[in-house]
Amino acid sequence: MKINWGWGLAIGMVLFVAFIMYFVIKISTDKKYDYDLVTEEYYKKEMVYQKEIDAEENSKSLEGSISGKKTPEGWMLTFPENIDFSKIEGTVLLYRPSNKHLDFEIPLQLSGPNLLIPDERLVAGRWNTIVRWKYLGEDYLYKEEITY
Numbered sequence: 001m002k003i004n005w006g007w008g009l010a011i012g013m014v015l016f017v018a019f020i021m022y023f024v025i026k027i028s029t030d031k032k033y034d035y036d037l038v039t040e041e042y043y044k045k046e047m048v049y050q051k052e053i054d055a056e057e058n059s060k061s062l063e064g065s066i067s068g069k070k071t072p073e074g075w076m077l078t079f080p081e082n083i084d085f086s087k088i089e090g091t092v093l094l095y096r097p098s099n100k101h102l103d104f105e106i107p108l109q110l111s112g113p114n115l116l117i118p119d120e121r122l123v124a125g126r127w128n129t130i131v132r133w134k135y136l137g138e139d140y141l142y143k144e145e146i147t148y
Contacts, residue, residue, distance in 0.1 A: 040100075055132070055141035066131060066142040074119040075129075075148065083135060085110040090133030090140075092117070097126060108133055122148045 003011075027033045059065060064080030077092070079085065088110055094117065096102040102123055108115065108131070131142040 051139065052141055055139040056143070058138050059140045059142055062140075068129060068144055068146060070146075070148065071116070072119075073116055075117040075122060075146065077115040077117070077129075077131065079110065079113045079115070081113050085112060088133050088135050090131065093128075093130040093132070094122070095128040095130065096123070097128065124148055 062080055063082050066080070067078050069076055069078075079088070088108055090108040091105050092108060092115065093105045094103065104121060106117070125148065127146050127148055129142075129144045129146055131140075133140050133142075
């Protein structure tokens with residue numbers, strides 16, 4: 001049987017579809033490509049979004065703001081120095097968008113303006129830092145995307 005242009009086109013299309021299907025199946029079944037890009041209880045979180053906006057506005061109204069930087073010991077969060085650290089309560093959440101098993105939360109217990117997140121807890125890559133804190137009855141929120 002002689003292969004003309006029609007048969008060649010049909011064979012090429014079948015090979016192309018098989019090629020695409022191979023990658024779709026491979027990515028769908030391989031755990032290496034499994035990324036958790038959404039948070040648990042997404043709709044519940046959206047219901048309290050206005051409170052987060054208000055808390056972020058409160059944070060912007062402070063004289064100073066929280067800042068973060070990488071140090072040899074880990075990630076250092078620095079709070080504004082003009083506040084009384086003993087009256088701060090809250091949590092620090094480090095959220096890893098690519099792997100929910102690496103997420104962790106630590107309570108805020110400050111004795112000075114700095115909070116160190118140890119290097120052992122952080123894996124290289126992108127992290128979302130979310131600091132929820134309360135000071136003198138007001139809610140505050142600080143969010144930052146970092147690459148560690």
